[in-house]
Amino acid sequence: MAELLQVQAAVEAVYRQESRRILATLIRLLGDFDLAEEAMHEAFFIAVERWQRDGIPASPRAWLVSTGRFKAIDGLRRRARFERSPEHLALALEALESAEVNDEELQDDRLRLIFTCCHPALSADAQVPLTLREVCDLTTEEIARAFLQSPATIAQRIVRAKAKIRDARIPYQVPSLAELPERLDSVLRVIYLVFNEGYSASSGDSLVRDDLSAEAIRLGRLLQQLLPDPEVLGLLALMLLQGSRQRARSSEQGDLVLLDEQDRSLWDQAMITEGCELVQQALRSQRFGVYSLQAAIAAVHAEAQTAQQTDWDEIVGLYDVLLRGWPSPVVELNRAAALAQRDGAQVGLAAVEAILARGQLLDYYLAHSARAELCRQLGRHEQAREAYRTALGLTRQAPEQRFIERRLDELG
Amino acid sequence: MKYLCLVYCDEGLLHSQPDSPADAECMAYAESVQGGGRMLAAEALQPVQTATTVRVRGGQVSLTDGPFAETKEQLAGFYLVEARDLNEAVSIAKGIPAARVGSVEVRPVRDLQP
Structure with missing residues (x-):
């Protein structure tokens, strides 16, 4: 029997690293954001007790997905007895019981989640908080603080977006190759909006805002892993190159310092190196677009030792x-x-x-x-x-x- | 001659007034029209929050969350289609030629609860 504290620490670690993937898979299996969230939390709750008794499973993620799924099936069966219109529940049950869970699908699930949260039939007002909530696991309060909105407003946008996904049947899938460029645009725009909201530091809590830029870069990296399109590389490069100047952009008093007056020794060289490599890669593809070109411009600035040498x-x-x-x-x-x-x-x-x-x-x-x-x-x-x-x-x-x-x- | 009867109302009041219709009543009336051999198609719609507006301008398709809101546009026609999901419905909607000059509001149909 494992120690309680040890098991709790293990469960927390799995939550931090895997909760978004598990959620993404459960959303696909259950076809409903709220059901999936509920099922996931139940699975983590059960894990604390079960893993103490039986030991930590070889693949905690697979264990949690399958436990969440069975919990959801139980819940749906209970509800089916009480609800007047159980057809959609019956459908969900059928899909659930026959669904296969394999690792390749799990990777795709995260991409599906991103494309669904950034679907063009949702307003930008909804895409951004939904992505931050579901893909990045920021709390409603954190999102509200970053965007200077009340938590109730943000919560309402998220609830409305989820309702539209369910009621208008926005599919939970990666778009086909033909639709990809258009749909990818909308995903990239959401990520860049998140980045700029953090980067512009126009108002609000600057700490939260730095987090927002970092979150956007994390999202960019995730997308790079899942879908290494040239424009995905271009956007990541652009964010890294702009982000590299973060410390030089404002004085100690919080005043704006223009590019040609910035202390270039404050620029983050690791971000610049990575950004420049990504730009090269994107431009070599010959299929680059606006983000890659803007990143290329940022790279020319980054490579100049002084403003005069630009x-x-x-x-x-x-x-x-x-x-x-x-x-x-x-x-x-x-x-x-x-x-x-x-x-x-x-x-x-x-x-x-x-x-x-x-x-x-x-x-x-x-x-x-x-x-x-x-x-x-x-x-x-x-x-x-x-x-x-x-x-x-x-x-x-x-x-x-x-x-x-x-x-x-x-x-x- | 065929006629299209369009039902307008304040969604907030549709189900909350003493005189508000129950789904069963709506179904019964639809069946009576059907029984008289005059029904071609009738459906209730999901609320406007589920709407997506599709426009095509210069070959570019644009989607907007929500219903079309241009009061200077008038209803010109309708398509009732069967689609797997919103993506498929939108791909049909964007092909409607009038989408190039007007707007096509895509709204899911609501099943009445007997």
Whole structure:
């Protein structure tokens, strides 16, 4: 008979490492998120007692899946006697009893779970918390803190999403090859949203927010393992390269430090090395997209020892490729900033003003602060002040506001 | 001549008013129309929370969670289809030619409880 404490520690370790896989498999077997969660928790509960008596099984994961499944079958049988419409329960029972559980399926289950949580028929408002809850095992309270929402709001979105998955019958499957690019886009967008929510550090508890970026990178790694598509590598590279600058991006007072003023010795070299390798791999595939290209741009920055040594020609070229395939005014703005570095403030300013003159990005504070910065460099102080004031009115993020106020002070 | 009778109501009130219809009553009425040989098809729908709106613009398919909400669009037709799951239903919906200029709301049918 094993020691209670030892068994409890073992159960906790299995929970930490395997609970998401077990949950994913039970969701497939039971076809219902809530039933699966209930069954999994029951299985872990039973494990503490059973493993004490019989010893820890050779494959704890398989034991827990099969125990959870039998518990669910019991539960469904009990409910079938009380409910007026037991057909869907009967169907679930039938599927459950005949289901095979093998290791290959288990890997696929995690991928199925990701694709289901990020299904395009769910709103982004629901995809993000659902993914964080079901795939990453963050609590509703943690998600609420990170997104500055009440736990009740987040809980309601998750409940609604699960109800839609069940009632509209969103299938629990990895999409076919034909649908994959479109569906993968939606998964990558959710992961990048999670990363940016953590990375932008605009407001809220910064500790929780760092966790969110780390969680997004973990999700990216999981996806890389399960589905090593070039764009998956590209997104992971982009997050690693942006994340590598995390410590240099703000001063001790929490103020924003721009790329060219950052202390590059604070950049995380391990993340840069890994990010650059992934970019190479993604670009070699010849099937890369927006994430890989953005990562390639981040890699050029990462490889420059100083801001002055940045290869701006290469960066402008990468923006050109990006714009040809995926035109957007924000990308055009970034290209204008790179142009200013390569060909001078005058050329950059003309490019920024061309975007604004078309009526685009008028509400985007970065467009006005870029214009202000270039006017300042060209000695047009009155125009610079005016543009900084416009930018200030458009951002609600405290570090950015302080940054612009500092610039305005410097202009006198 | 065929006619389509569309049932509108405030979902929040559908099942909660003294005059709200019970499923059994709905089924009985449907059967009476059926018995008169005039029924072509009738179904109750799941609530709007289960809806997905499908649009095709410039060859790109877009899905939105929720019902279509453009008051300037009017109902132009309907398809009642049998599909394995929402993905299959959406793949049929996106092929409806009018999806290129309008919206197709995809909503699961609800089984009435006798």
